Ligand code: SF4
């Protein structure tokens with residue numbers, strides 16, 4: 104199907120704001136932080152001009168921003184927030200809360216490094232540090248995917264009652280303009296029905312939500328056996344496990360409605376005959392395809408696997424995509440200190456017990472805005488090809504592309 | 508006209524290099540290039556401090572997200588920046604160095620195997636009153652020199668991009684500045 | 699039998715008597731109202747009701763006279779502390 108709507112040249116932050124507007128968000132609460140600030144500025148402008156019928160709640164911190172969003176979501180409003188880096192870290196407690204309360208709140212994470220030392224530039228340490236909070240995490244490669252993923256995120260979140268975070272690289276996408284197709288409001292309305300909350304605070308029917316919950320199940324005043332804390336945690340895990348199906352279905356339907364399909368949890372680029380696979384996430388996937396072009400020209404069978412959905416981690420999809428690989432080179436814009444890059448760990452864990460017996464190399468790149476060039480990715484792959492021996496499947500620690 | 512351009516802009520904070528990078532991306536998209544990107548140099552921007560910006564223009568979607576290393580075109584909004592080596596760094600053989608300067612390209616004394624174009628955009632803009640907060644805004648005018656030197660986009664698409672961004676009266680002045688700068692641009696081919 | 703039948707996906711309940719369990723079992727002392735001192739009892743009409751407002755277990759009625767549900771009164775003594783007429787005393791359970 105051909106693309107509909109209108110195409111404009113937008114930076115990532117503007118694309119995010121447009122995505123929120125098209126999703127008809129009803130409550131926005133966010134605290135400005137570089138590089139996310141323009142998202143909040145744009146949305147407050149929409150509300151001020153009457154182009155978006157939403158409450159813009161000015162807050163004094165990110166913690167309060169997400170507290171406002173969870174409250175709004177509890178009473179049945181579609182809520183939006185955005186943050187980066189230290190702001191996201193400050194939200195940490197409320198991230199757990201939103202997921203635990205099963206509120207389909209949305210958060211745009213404009214990926215930025217975390218101090219010390221101070222740094223406003225891009226890496227993915229901020230969102231990776233929040234991977235265990237029970238949120239679905241989707242990473243965008245470009246500005247079109249930011250807008251599209253936000254619209255899909257509300258459909259996903261409101262179907263499975265799990266909050267969704269769409270992550271995109273600070274500056275590299277947030278401040279870089281590129282063509283973005285804006286779907287029409289009518290088409291988005293048809294795709295995204297109004298939010299139906301599973302909780303609703305209503306004076307006529309008072310309920311207690313997220314009250315003190317003991318370790319063991321208990322019989323409530325109505326004589327019904329209710330979940331203890333652990334059963335509720337199980338249900339959150341189950342919801343994440345099962346959400347893959349919803350993510351795919353929503354992505355397919357998005358394709359049918361708008362002509363851009365998101366029918367996989369991954370982006371596969373020339374994997375069919377590839378025995379060497381580059382793995383990356385976010386905008387780095389784009390640069391990686393440029394590197395793969397160069398390596399192909401040099402005669403290597405190289406493909407690129409881009410992780411679109413990081414939580415739930417699409418284990419089976421990853422195994423299938425890597426089936427033919429002999430060498431997997433994972434580039435991480437984050438580090439789990441004392442171990443390795445987070446996506447490398449996930450890849451290894453996904454491959455455990457599978458028939459894939461590939462050499463795995465991990466490179467830490469691009470921290471704190473360090474530019475990552477295709478030729479550097481090419482070098483890293485070439486080095487890995489040289490060091491790839493059957494008896495040297497993995498290395499204890501990752502290699503770093505830096506000047507140390 | 509080529510299939511792929513990497514353009515680096517150099518100016519001082521407040522001179523509008525980033526806006527120029529964006530207007531050019533818009534014009535190129537209108538010209539039919541499917542891939543365009545425009546970006547500031549990343550990080551803090553301070554008024555007066557040397558800054559850069561970039562525009563990529565291609566027939567296909569731009570997949571490169573890293574910083575430009577080897578530009579085809581370097582546009583310098585403030586000729587005093589020419590003393591910094593990074594301004595012409597990586598500029599490819601046969602590429603264009605476009606400078607806002609009253610000097611003839613030959614008088615600029617910039618070594619290299621690239622072509623040079625100059626125009627006194629500052630004079631054009633101050634004559635037309637294109638002054639914001641005491642700074643003569645040459646960012647749009649220099650697009651005239653860009654078109655003249657590279658022929659990468661047409662003046663009509665530059666006009667469309669300008670009209671899409673400015674009010675009618677502002678667009679009029681900016682277009683006049685672009686047209687005059689286009690005419691007065693001096694080209695020195697040496698690549 | 700599991701807990702799925704409750705059909706909840708987050709912790710929730712209806713506000714109901716006894717929702718927090720038999721809190722009366724927590725009591726080691728109990729409140730006794732002196733009708734000679736309680737403003738409501740003395741005036742025989744709605745007044746004061748500070749104890750009703752402050753009781754964390756909502757076991758004091760807003761009636762004339764006030765009444766305390768001793769099945770759920772947890773014996774915290776807040777009512778005795780808040781009463782401006784010193785009409786409530788806490789007596790140790792035997
Ligand atoms: S305030 Fe405490 S002691 Fe007084 S009635 Fe309520 S629960 Fe009982």
Ligand code: SF4
Nearest residue numbers: 736737746747749781
């Ligand atoms: S606070 Fe004291 S005076 Fe007031 S209603 Fe309660 S017992 Fe009576």
